[in-house]
Amino acid sequence: NEQDTKLFGLGTMLLRAVGLTRSSKTLLDNVYKRSYSKRMIPMTEVYPGTPVCSETQSEESKLHSIQLPNGLKMINLDTCYPSTSVGLCVKFGPSFESPENRSCAAVREKLSFLPTKSVSRDDISAAVDLCSLPPVAAGGRDSLFFSLCDDRDDRNVISDVIVAQTQRDCIVTEDEVEEAKKIVSFHRLMGVEIHSDAVCMESLYATAFGKDNPMGWGFDKESLERITVKDINNIQDNFFVANNMTLSATGVDHTEFMDRYGKVLSSIPENGPNKIVNPKPVYKGGLSKVLDLTDQVRADHRIAANDDHRAQAHVAIAWKSFPLNTREFYVAALLDSILGSGASFSTGGPGKGMFSFLSDFVMPNYPFFHNVRALHDATFFSGLFGLFSTIKNGNELMNATTVLIGTMQEMKNFNDEMAFKRAKNILKQKVCSTLELSDWLNEEMAKQLLFFDRFHPVTELA
Secondary structure (H helix, E strand, O other): OHHHHHHHHHHHHOOOOOOOOOOOHHHHHHHOOOOOOOOOOOOHHHOOOOOOOOOOOOOOHHEEEEEEEEEEOOEEEEOOOEEEEEEEEOOOOHHHHOOOOHHHHHHHHHHHHOOOOOOOOHHHHHHHHHOOOOEEEOOOOOEEEEEEEEHHHHHHHHHHHHOOOOOOOOOHEEEEHHHHHHHHHHHHHHHHOOHHHHHHHHHHHHHHHHOOOOOOOOHHHHHHHOOOOHHHHHHHHOOOOOOHHHEEOOOOOOHHEEEHHHHHHHOOOOOOOOOOOOOOOOOOOOOOOOOOOOOHHHHHHHOOOHHHHHHOOEEEEEOOOOOOOOHHHHHHHHHHHHHHHHEEEOOOOOOOOOOHHHHHHOOOOOOOOEEEEEEEEEEOOOEEEEEEEEOOOHHHHHHHHHHHHHHHHHHHOOOHHHHHHHHHHHHHHHHHOOOOOHHHHHHHHHHHHHHHHHOOOOOOOO
């Protein structure tokens, strides 16, 4: 009708398609023929200068990877988008720590981008100010990842900062280390206050692998207080070495990048003074209890007590799962998708987690749950799988635990083919849509190359 014509005419819509093959153009042609417009305007007319990808150029043909003589690996996916993302992945995290350098990974993450003799603090500030997306400094249990994203015109500016992080002449002061330690401590405190995912997983890993194993190590205030500039420099010397790092980039010309930085990257030492030993997690299991904060701690950090919040309790159960380089990891990821999540209320209204097992069969039948969801965390050496829930109060602890264990036992008899296909499609969609983002794709490429010696494209993963 006339109103539809005004609202949904081609002039008021934008159809965005990425990765279409020649045969898929039939879809666009049909849309065009049924539209109200007599002429489809090419994108280059609307936005002059917009780059157009060649239809015959495959993703694989734009992917470049190289290993330098010193062992450093570089991977680059040259896209047609006008943005650039450059990242550095280092095989280091709590899993690689020793009693002498415990908590160093968290502090190094907060220090983020360090200056060197060739790249000053002002240079780093200018590069960060240019970035179209916030800078990334992400620490996992077995890796650190730093990246910057900006327009292609500024690719050399952000590349200078990232490449500088690979050098041994990084400059860090005692004041900066102390400030980073305060941030680590405060983030941990706030995590306990809201019982964040990070604190939950930390507690589960400590219970699963033991607090005497690096895989089970969590926040330790005494270790944090002992960290000095010397400890950070030792981390830089031992872990920021060629055999323990990968560089990744999207939207960068591979030849241009290597011409500019090849000599600098080739000069990085192959190994550090001390041999890096991969963690060997041994599953133990057990029970862990994380208590609420004391009133004194709340007062010291000006955290307001909330009686309603404190009345709630959180219950999580988990089992040892599979590392990332196994087929079983994908099975666990699919089980996570099948279980899904359920919540009694959300500000976005009903709908989140619809058609998942937990939403359909657990939440409606057990009113003492505020929410319940699947937990799946995997590293390159081990992993955990389980269920996390928030219940109305601690008196329902045994009931909640019984239901959670019973739910996992029911999965042994799961045979709903429709739910299985839906969960698989949801998982594929999440993987594909996530890796469309340049910073996520950049991190994925770097980690896969670092730990697996190759990159699995998103189509292969799906």
